[in-house]
Each structure stands twice: as C-alpha cells, then as structure tokens.
Amino acid sequence: MRTLVLNAGYEPLAVVSFKRAIVLVMNEKATVVERIEGDPVWGSGASVDRPAVIVLTRYVRVPGGRRVPVTRRGVLRRDGHRCGYCGKAAATIDHVLPRSRGGKDTWENLVACCLRCNNVKGDRTPQEMAWELRLTPGAPRGTQWTVRGTDRADPRWEPYLALAA
Template identity: 50%
Template sequence: MAGTLVLNASYEPLCVVPTRRAVVLILAEKASVVEAAEDEYLHSATSAIQVPRVVRLNRYVRVPYRRQVPLTRRAVLARDAHHCVYCSVRADTVDHVVPRSRGGLNEWTNVVAACARCNHRKGDRLLAEIGWSLPRPPVQPSATVALVLAWAKRDPSWDRYLGYDPALSGLAASAS
C-alpha cells in the first residue's frame, strides 16, 4: 500500500502517512478526501472506500518552523528525480558543481545528481573548462517538499500541492 499526502486546512503539505492512517483520519472525520484513486478500493464487511491519495485536515494544525533541509545524498537524488543533470540518464552519484578541491562548498546550491560516467568525466574540473553547463542552477528545496520527496514512492497526483514541476528535470521549487 502506498502513502497518502496530508495537507493542512490551508492546503499546505504537512507529511506523508500510510494509507491506513489516512483512512482512520477520514473515518474519524478529522480529514477530508481531496483526491482518491479512481479504481482502487479498500473493502470492509459492510462498505468500500476509495483509496485516498491526498487528504486535507479539517482543522488547521500549527507547524513549528522548519529551518533547513539536511544535505544528504538521498535528498539530492530525490530533488533531482534520480536523473543526471548533465545527460539525463539515471543518476547514482552526487557531484559538486564547483569541486571541493577548488573551494566549492558542500551546500545545496553546489551539489547535483550525476551518473557515474559524467561524474568521472567531469572529475575536479569546472564546467566552463570542459564546455558543460547546467540546464538550471541547483536550489535548496523547502523543508516540506523535501520531506515529501524523500518518501519512497511519490504519487504524481501530489505534484500540484507540493509546487513540484516534473518539467524542471526533478528540481523542486525553492519557495515554501
């Protein structure tokens, strides 16, 4: 069973919960279904309910301020949708745009997902030295989007609630 995106009463994404938890929220009238799977149902002895993909809490929940998203390999790969920013094939490594040996920092705006071949070819050189360029600069994802993008199986129906545009080669929006 996949997860369900939970939105605050203001439609701000909060977290992803197991489908079972989302159904409990709906049955307890703490949440309402925003989007459901058209052809998937959960059955009980007396009823059937569509599998919720996105639910919205009926009451607003105050969320503590989230500072920064920790920079991890998994988070960078999720931000870039596991695609190499240089050649668009499946990425399995992380590359520093400005190599650390050349003074580059280990921060969101300097780290991108790359396939092993491109990462090896680039080595410790600058992009200008080898004639490469980035389609768009890397950005730090918002804390909420990063939380949801780290979920193992992201449902495409979540994208409009996350401000996530798959046309941007997997880079998440930086505004929260």
Template identity: 50%
Template sequence: MPERQPDPTGADPDPGEAPGIAPSPGAVPTGSRVLLLNATFEPLTVVTAKRAVVLMLTGKAECIEASLESAFHSESLTVPAPSVMRLSRYVRVPYRASVPMTRAGVLRRDGRRCAYCGKRADTIDHVIPRSRGGTHSWENCVAACRVCNSRKADRLLGELGWTLDTPPRAPNRAAGGIMVLAVEPLPAWEPWLAAAA
C-alpha cells in the same frame, strides 16, 4: 518523564491500529503514503494509509480522493483506501528557514532529468565531489542518470568539458514545498501540489 509534543496532524501521538480494520486482499499496504492537506487545502505532510484511516475514523480528517480499487474492511464497515485527505481543523505549521535536502527532493526539483544529458535520472550527483571538498547541499547536488554519474565519478565538470544549463539551488519555500520535496509524489497528488505551488 518528558512531556510528549503535540502532533501537528492532530492525531494522537500513537494512534495504534484502526479498531477492527484491515486492508482487503490485494489492497494498498497499510504503510502506503497518503497526502494530508490542511483545512485550507494546502499540502501539509504525508502519512501512512493506516494513520490516514485512523484520522478519518476519529473525525480528524476527511477523505478527498480515494483509491477505486482497494479498501480497508471490518465486520461492519468498508473504508476506501485514501489517497488525499484533508484535516477537519486548521493546523498552524511552524516556520522553517530552509527546506531539508533529500534524494527524492533533488530528483523532484530537477524534474527527474539528468542535469548532464537530459535523460531520465535515477540518482543524484555532487557537482563538486565530496572527496574534493564539495558539500552535500541543494547548491551542489543535481539529478543524474547512472551513466553520467559513473562517467563523472570524482572529477570536476571543467575536467570533463561539461557544463550545467542551470546552476542547482535550494527550492522555493512556496506552500507545500517543504513536504513535497521530502518524498516522491504520487500522480493523484499532482493537482493539489500544483495548486499550492
């Protein structure tokens, strides 16, 4: 039987349910996202609220910021729903040569602004369409609004007379960059992400 790899968050591979703990009515769902910081306060990863509570109850992490409106309850314990947590012990993060590209990452990199018109973006576009040999990469994807994405379709920018103010590129591997770009951050995370950038 193959050996299980250790979890970089320090949690058990399958933490299961927090014993006797359940979200209160109207609380944040157990699948909600929580920013997990390393012991040095650098962004490390994003975990579910359920896993965050397990980390806290087992002493592997402490809550730095919690929701004032929701909590998890047991018969004898009330735990505020965490938003930002910090590991009790430092975890070394394996080096990664590049940042994995995701839709949320492209939107985050481009500030959720359409690369073509500057309005709010809600999707991504391949600058050189894939049907014309374009790659699905940081250097060929930009945030776009649905109107521009639809108008552009599978045409090249030159065919439309469009230009890009800034050519797309892979994001900087600054502290926390890999994790930040994997998901859309919550407002409560911004101070921690800004400090790590």
C-alpha cells in the same frame, strides 16, 4: 494504498497509509475529500471506503520552513540523472567547487555527473577545465520535494497538489 493529507487550508502536508487516514477520520480529526470506490475496508460493524484525500479539521502549523535535505539521490533526481557537464547518463555526483578547496555539500555546489567527467575533472573547478555547467544548481522547489511521499503521486491528488504550487 496511500492517502494524501491536506491541512485545514488545503495545502498538502504528507502522504500516509490508508490505515492512518481511517484512524484520523474515525477520531474526527479529518474528513474525507475523495474516496477510492470499489475497494472498501471491512470492520466488525460496517464497511468504509478507502480515503484517497483527507483534510484535517484543524489547522496544523508546520514549524520553520520546509528545507529539503541534500542527498545523493536527491541531486540525481533534481538533475534528471543527466551529467551537468556533458548531458550523458549520470551515476555519481560532483562538487562544482571541490571539497579540498572549501566546497560544501549544498544544493548549489552539487551536480549529477557521469563517471568519465567526474574522473577527468578531478580536483579542479569547471572554469579551470574550460567547462560550462548545463544548468545552474540550486535547491529544488515544489510539492513533490517538500511533501513526503508525493514523488509517487496518485492521479487523484493532482488538483490538490496544484493548489500548493
């Protein structure tokens, strides 16, 4: 069981285990906003409902902007596992501007690509191949990208994640 942690301003911060959430509540660093009924945690003195959503009592300043690191898995997920050139199922990633020509590993230069298109394209640009990208690659946005763990969101979290969007 996982618990959504909200900052004092009700923006999502992270997803933690229910054990960590109970420790935060017991130490009065957070309060429970929503509980999971019917499956309590038993302690030596009492039972406590498992928290589904907690809010911190003090505001936590998150340093810097939340930049999503570029990963192969992230590029495939951003593009829906569909080739950026033909639209078929993609299992690899491709540099729009090839690395041999100075292309970097950035969200704007990487697209999901099927094996066939990746091999045919080789060391050329889409313009040289007379190909068009189906989408404009860019950095992903939204809470499911900036808040760790929300890609497998609990339905109870939806109203709180919608506030941050």
